[in-house]
Amino acid sequence: MGEWGFLSSLLDAVQEHSPMVGRFWLVVMLLFRILVLATVGSDVFEDEQEEFVCNTQQPGCKPVCYDAAFPISHYRFLVFHIVVLSAPAALFVIFAVHQAAKPGGGGGHDQRARRLQPFYVGSVVARIAAELGFLLGQALLYGFRVQPLFVCRRRPCPHRVDCFVSRPTEKTVFIHFYFVVGLVSALLSLAELAHLLRKSPPPRTGCCPRPQERGTAPGQPAEPPSANSARGDLTV
Numbered sequence: 001m002g003e004w005g006f007l008s009s010l011l012d013a014v015q016e017h018s019p020m021v022g023r024f025w026l027v028v029m030l031l032f033r034i035l036v037l038a039t040v041g042s043d044v045f046e047d048e049q050e051e052f053v054c055n056t057q058q059p060g061c062k063p064v065c066y067d068a069a070f071p072i073s074h075y076r077f078l079v080f081h082i083v084v085l086s087a088p089a090a091l092f093v094i095f096a097v098h099q100a101a102k103p104g105g106g107g108g109h110d111q112r113a114r115r116l117q118p119f120y121v122g123s124v125v126a127r128i129a130a131e132l133g134f135l136l137g138q139a140l141l142y143g144f145r146v147q148p149l150f151v152c153r154r155r156p157c158p159h160r161v162d163c164f165v166s167r168p169t170e171k172t173v174f175i176h177f178y179f180v181v182g183l184v185s186a187l188l189s190l191a192e193l194a195h196l197l198r199k200s201p202p203p204r205t206g207c208c209p210r211p212q213e214r215g216t217a218p219g220q221p222a223e224p225p226s227a228n229s230a231r232g233d234l235t236v
Helices: 002-016 020-045 061-069 074-101 109-142 168-199 227-234
Strands: 149-152 161-164
Touching: 020 074, 020 168, 061 149, 061 161, 074 109, 074 168, 109 168
Parallel strands: none
Antiparallel strands: 149 161
16 A cells, blocks of 8 residues: 555645536545555556466467457556556646746635636546546457457467466456546546536636726826807806
8 A cells, every 4th residue: 555645635735726526536546546456456467467378388378369369468558547547637736836846936815716727627638538538448459358268269279278367256346346436536636627617717718907987096187178168058
């Protein structure tokens, strides 16, 4: 769990700028992804390659068949997924800290929040793109079921080789759980983006101040009355 501490603290710093739905996403990320992967996922997939058994003694056949069955290890794929999802939030926190440290960059809380909101919206958009991309990649690479038997016909295997995967049912349940959590996370991110776009301030219209009404500007002498107005005042 020690290697996840820095990432968890970095994500926790994002909640200062997040609405309520964004904090729900943070809870899902910390509890159902980082915590589950660090405690359960490592035990499920740690013996993935050692327990991958093939019915041949041909040198080099087993590594080739394992590479064909799992182009990317499940565990490494999920860890990389979490790192990519956390990257936009981490970049936003670094940018926010940099802006606050600049001379005169602090300002009021509301002013600083309005200045940072476009960058936070950009980080949410990048998070949604990464989420959907990894969900699609997981479906294409592994599907939704880990088969207990993998038939390998790659060289240097001399013939058809049957290879057996360890704990296929447990891995299938874990993949289903993680895919559902990914869908929930994507929906929360979409809801957060809709909330941010709806609550964003409307753009300012016009670029110039309204002309001053007839009257005397402060600090200027009063304009003498015209002849017409003087005649009108004298008319009975």
